[in-house]
Amino acid sequence: MIPVNQPLLDGNEKKYLLECIDTGWISSEGPFVKQFEDGFAARVRRRHGVAVCNGTAALDAAIEALGIGPGDEVILPTFTIISCIIQIVRAGATPVLVDSDPATWNMDTDQIEAKISSRTKAIMVVHTYGLPVDMDPVLDIARRYGLRVIEDAAEMHGQTYKGRPCGSFGDVSTFSFYPNKHVTTGEGGMVLVDDDSLADDCRSLRNLCFQPHKRFVHERLGWNLRMTNMQAALGLAQLERLDEFVARKRHIGARYSAGLADLPSARLPLAGTHYADNIYWVFGLVIDEEKGMDAEDVMKRLASEGVGTRPFFCPMHQQPVLRRMGLFENDRHPVAELMYRQGFYLPSGMALSDGDIDRTIEAVWKVLG
Template identity: 40%
Template sequence: MSRIPVYEPYLGGNASAYVNECLTTGWISSRGAFISRFEDAFAAYVGASHATSVANGTVALHLALEALGVGAGDEVIVPSFTYIASVNTILQTGAMPVYVDSLQDTLQVDPQAIRNAITRRTRAVMAVHLYGHPCDMDAITALCRDQDLLLVEDCAEGFGTRWKGQHVGTFGDVATFSFFGNKTITTGEGGMVLAKSPDVMDKCRRLKSQGVSPTREYWHDMLAYNYRMTNIQAAIGLAQIEMAEEIIQRKQQIAEIYRTRLSQLPLRTHDSMGDVDHSHWMCSIIVDRMEDRDRLRAHLADDQIETRPFFPLASHMPHCHSDQIFPNGESVSKRGINLPSYPGLTEQQLNRICSSIAGYFEVRAR
């Protein structure tokens, strides 16, 4: 029985041709025509004015926060139920993460919890679009506007995700994306930063490239970083953008198959809530009983089906621990499973996955 991984990149289209062009022309590092082509294509796809590419999604967040001037003495409100990079990058700026709970139905940050957490030191809110579903951007943008707070969108898992027709990443003062190998579109590693302000975007571009002067060679007038993407990565990214609609449509089809086939079991799928486009970066289930989560994963592993647990709460990590209690995040974190979610899944593989899940509950019911 062949193993079914939780994810495989969906490579094809012009990827090989574009990469070979990099190799034959010698433009393999962080300069080359594919950098700007990918950035322009990405900006056009999501509906942004500009975009700048970076080495990965984590440095994208750090770069965005630094460009906004977030630092020591500032508080940044962030959901506890998120991947650790969201919190690590806040800490790297010297700012303090302030954790809040999430909503049970969408898995996204609770806007009311954000409002309740605001203090005189609050500088920014980080909205994380988790597993491909958008946050409530009407409520969050209104809150940030009313309270004069910066809005940072962590869209690492949100490519192809829309709130009321508008692509995530275009609401905030800054936004970031990840192109890791398991993301909806990939460059192997890589990321992208968007910014509404031309000045903030210009600072992102300077900060990611050692702070080099735009007018003087080898002159660096700020503490900065080397966060640049390579031309080879951008070549792959451009090919991926060209196939984006095909990839997202197939992932949504897979999510619908899971939803239909698993609907009578003691679990729920992570479905769209409201006027949204859920990109289903990961097709997820939340079991009714906490004790079933790890047992079901072990059962699937025995059937050579790889899964992932939901993220543990960031507030439980030793280096950024908090004694606060977040009941919604705690509950879904311990009951959630990411199922195989890649566009290349066959009908036979999907049948096998769904049958294995159903088989676990049939045995448990005896």
């Protein structure tokens, strides 16, 4: 079976991990945490990086630090992972959804302004699968209406928008370091900000809101979201190779694109826009409905050919847990619904060989061609 993802861990990962063990610095107090925070923040051109235990935790801390709560509304894409909406709902705020752009698979920025109300506090942009959201319209709307911008750049390590790093646009931006990301720490995430007070707030929230002079006296509820020194050691070794990893991903995307260019029954990822070239975090396909198969059918057939796959995101307005809360009863977002029904992605991991790519292309042609 060709796996959907397999990370590359053949740089300085082992060396740095052994240093953690040899020195005994294995907790969040170790020196690699600060080195990783500073290095990653510099790469994204941010003043502050706050390392946390995963990408969901980064979003949780970001939403809490911005003071989003009951009575507030947050506009975000329906086509995203559920991590983006969890803390909005738990904080008592109301998520307001927009549909996807069928070309880029990102949120349709033309729909945002119509969703703004007197209660809107923030826009959450989520860069999806390989191309960034068109940020200029979002930032213009945010300025005109006085809204905060939360930028989920979990899948955009090394990607840029008009030459500027993804992760540098939001009032608060977040990353994930799950094993399928360009930079992995196994599990891990990071909050990135320029504002000193927001950075301090996020650091406090990740560390149970301990106080400097009265450690076990708490004025606020936080979380234990700390990243360990061992995770940060992995991340630092991975960060050293980010440019190499970006080039590798684009090679994978180009090879798939060439091999599947004439496939008659599926839409391939857009190679680029006027503001960015695709980074191909994953290589997705959207099956034409006229083919008479949905994504689930195709994925089962590819599995029988020894090719691992993953489905596209289930839209937020179709999530059973959210519908049971009374959310999104009348929402219809046809582009996202189609992408979920007909979309999936092929093996896209960093360790994928050209032979694996070619075998996958052959299997896709066998199933769909």
